[in-house]
Amino acid sequence: MKHRKPPVRRNAVILAVLLLLLAASVGSAYLRLGVWNSAANLTIAAVKALLVAVFFMHLRDASALVRMTAAVALFMLAVLFGLSATDYRNRADDPAPWQMPRQLSGAQWGQSSW
């Protein structure tokens, strides 16, 4: 185990950064940045998660295998979003000209079973 500083001190620094990022996140949400609000918040969230993963979850000293596991999981999520996006980004969102009444009103209790 490599400890450059006492671990509590290092963890405290990480926590401080995390809380600062939290403040930045909520603070920037109240500024009119348009589409950059989302971008900023998601980026900040990603940085926070990375800090938790690298320092608190010890990815920093973990084996290549463990790091690959984390990377593969994130990659799979990206595949799910990305390939679904090829559908959603290229399809107009037109409502059907007519919807079944039951679809609009939803199912009633009693007529469908468990």
Add this chain to the structure above:
Amino acid sequence: MITLPVAPQFSTEIQQHRAATLGMWVFLATELMFFGPLFLGYGYGRLHLSDAFAAGSRETDVVLGTVNTGILLTSSFFVANAVDALERGAHRFAAIMLHAAIALGIAFLAIKGIEYSNDWQEGLFPGAGSALPKGEQYFFLLYFAMTGLHAAHLIIGIAILLAFAVALGRVADPVSLSARLRVAGLYWHFVDAVWIFLYPILYLVERSG
């Protein structure tokens, strides 16, 4: 120093620890994929029902949500300390850290409970008979599903930390639990990491009005 016996299928304690660590990370990968569809459903709604999502998000309690985020981040700090401390031999300090994390976890759940109860009062629950516009029902379905699933995982996390906190006080050699606590800590941090993403997407959409 007496260590816990190595399970018979393993040759060495190091092999056992490597297996436990990899096992937990693979499990966390499955948990990430388990949350995945909720994020995709959210993404769809955010794109196609952006106004409703903005309106819905503004109905959430940003103060309580922000406080809860701070609580969880701090609890992760305590768990990380507990793991490091136990590895160094400071098992009493580790127990204190675990109890602090558990307390914060319970606080998170209590605040969440208050939020849910307020949401109910304000008629924000989706479903048959709801007065919410359709798009906002979609938002709140995801809000309750994601935070509810997260809370369920948090409860499990608290139970795990509690088991360790109790064991630290009971076993003859608490430091022998350090490898296992390290693995268990990963679960807690994962639950924290999921919330790190839930917070902005549920609480901070178009807050600037």
Add this chain to the structure above:
Amino acid sequence: MADNYLTDGYTLASWLTTRDHKRIALLYFAAITTFFFVGGAAATLIRLELATAQGDLVSDDTYNRLFTAHGVIMVWLFLIPSIPSALGNFLMPMMIGARDLAFPRLNLASWYIYVAGGVMIITALFLGGVDTGWTFYTPFSTLFSNSHVVLTLLGVFVVGFSSILTGLNFIVTVHTMRAPGLTWFRLPLFVWANYATSLILVLATPVLAMTLVLLAIERIFQVGIFNPALGGDPLLFQHLFWFYSHPAVYIMILPAMGVASEIIPCFARRPVFGYRFMAYAILGIAIIGFLVWGHHMFVSGQSVYASLVFSLLSFLVAIPSAIKVFNWTATLYKGSIRFSAPMLYALGFVGLFTIGGLTGLYLASLALDVHLTDTYFVVAHFHYIMVGGSVMAYFGGVHFWWPKISGRMYPEIWGKVAAVIVFVGFNLTFFPQYLLGVQGMPRRYHAYPDEFTVLNVLSSAGASILAVGYLLPLAYLAWSIFRGERATSNPWRATGLEWQTASPPPTENFEHPPEVTREPYDYRPEGEIAPP
């Protein structure tokens, strides 16, 4: 007789609380065999109904419940667990020279979870079943179906977790418990195949789990993200469902490929051709298999651009599969081939998988799919792969490793007879369905126009032959347990660590942990001397 894992405790409790991967494998074997015949019973009723053009045996509603039951049971309760949980659980630790899997108690838990899910599904069946098809498409499943959707969803959800745990166990075991000297490229291809399958199990199944939960919530609470009237999208369900269910078919075929790669070298007495490419192809199939799910949605309203992307990727996934078929074939070249029962099943697997795989390319072509989708062409395609492929390989594997598992030899003549009956019955059942599909007969219909009668009758006749072929092994394998010739440790003279220990093996698998110094599939022609 020396003590072995079968004699290590005779009580029921010793079986139900075992941590021994070999006993757990047999627990799985018993359960999946039961479910196979339940699913087969549904298939029997289906083919009986379809023997005549009119819907005269059952009502249309009952027919919907039958094919749903058949699909749900065969996919989740039989095919997905079959090779990994029955054969894989038994063999994986032995093939890598380990004493057990990494998490034996988790392994036992996964069996109990599997049985619990199976009981839920069968209960839903007895309560009247579900009529949505195994694909549970919305909005029918959420808004309009009057059947036991939620209970079935719950059962599938539970079974899914069982498979996730199995996959997790395999991944950790292969990474951390290989014997000294057993590098990745000395692993048997069966291990590679189950490892790749496990990657799919742990990454794809959780998506299905959540999707089914969302479906249940939508149905129970009348909310939803799949309901367009509420702002949702039914295609969102399809994307999420097929994100799992396409890789699921690779869960079903990859272990079968692993089995074939063990049997063919042994009965051709040749090392497998292109071992590294076989391993890479296994990984390639697993990875690309995650990228093609939209080919189930070509006519659903999915954007044409997405359909193009998915079509292209679907063509790509055929490449590693083809490499494997070429390599199995090349393995036979200059071999000394024996047509024992396992080899008959394995060769049948290669041929039928090839036909099924080629017809997949037809379906991956956008224009052709518009004509062929939702017809019997699709039904024939996936049965060629899942039954002609996976089930044949499963039977081949059961026969191949039967001496190791039971300590007995099955009667070889009956083994051959059953294999031939299965092959003939299978082709008679499913080949006509390709023709029916091209001619336009839709799937999931209990009645059809008269012009399709002849082919349907042929198909049903074939099904009766296939049934005989499947029942025979049940009889003679059971017989062999009591009266079969006792097996030596390596009756096939196969390579692989599992053959270096007794048949049946001792509980701890190996007297001393083995050390691996040789390359896999070290088969040589008779008389040739191994290099030092």
